């Protein structure tokens with residue numbers, strides 16, 4: 022189960038895009054690292070804990086957040102955004118105390134964890150793909166993260182809607198944590214939907230994936246396949262597979278709703294196939310650029 026208790030998601034019907042009161046106070050939540058686990062050779066899980074997470078209610082299973090990552094031994098300074106964009110607020114800090122900022126998905130959320138000292142905290146796991154291609158502030162901080170490190174979470178919201186009868190999910194390795202969270206949420210709240218889901222994953226190697234995706238979900242969803250592509254070829258590989266599905270009359274290639282997350286060019290190409298070639302309503306395509314091949318994605 023992704024979320025404990027499963028009621029820690031605000032709206033489990035999710036027929037419309039989820040939202041959070043983004044103007045409200047308390048969006049910046051101080052946390053500390055309580056565990057680091059190597060889930061797969063190139064996938065690292067970091068557990069973050071903080072009293073401020075104990076009152077968190079997720080807006081949906083693919084909820085993402087900004088992770089503010091200070092230098093080793095430092096903490097994130099108090100940030101008064103005053104309505105400013107978080108990127109601008111961080112950029113306005115003096116360089117010596119400026120934390121890194123990248124975006125991650127809640128892989129698991131435990132709303133109430135009782136500590137030995139009697140305190141109650143909330144806990145988030147995030148799963149991060151470790152890449153060798155010029156690791157930026159995110160991959161560098163995660164690689165060095167150790168128990169006791171300080172950080173802060175900037176709360177955002179989820180993206181996926183439980184919209185249509187024939188959803189197609191396309192994810193690369195960085196978006197498989199979000200995909201798995203959606204599958205687990207569906208199993209908890211709407212298990213009959215699972216057989217309608219068509220899932221296509223593109224990854225560079227199995228080392229980037231939490232083990233067991235096909236084994237755990239392959240028989241429970243409508244269809245699931247994983248293609249492996251070298252860096253830069255993700256879009257071509259996944260679009261070729263989708264077009265083959267279409268040619269074969271496979272239901273995966275007649276979606277009413279598409280959720281595509283991962284590398285920017287890949288998600289854009291999938292949106293192009295869905296909207297321009299298959300006539301899917303553009304309002305029913307959620308495509309999110311998680312990272313950009315060859316350059317930083319601040």
Ligand SMILES: Cc1cc2nc3c(=O)[nH]c(=O)nc-3n(C[C@H](O)[C@H](O)[C@H](O)COP(=O)(O)OP(=O)(O)OC[C@H]3O[C@@H](n4cnc5c(N)ncnc54)[C@H](O)[C@@H]3O)c2cc1C
Nearest residue numbers: 124125126149150152157158159160311314315316317318
């Ligand atoms: C809504 C949202 C949710 C996200 N959730 C997750 C998540 O759950 N797990 C996760 O791993 N990432 C997730 N990301 C991506 C994450 O924010 C970072 O982009 C990623 O960790 C890389 O950050 P970086 O600082 O190391 O690299 P950057 O500074 O962004 O880029 C530096 C270089 O690294 C390359 N690069 C970046 N990522 C990869 C990659 N995956 N494979 C190969 N090369 C890469 C870039 O092309 C660039 O050349 C999410 C992004 C968004 C917007």
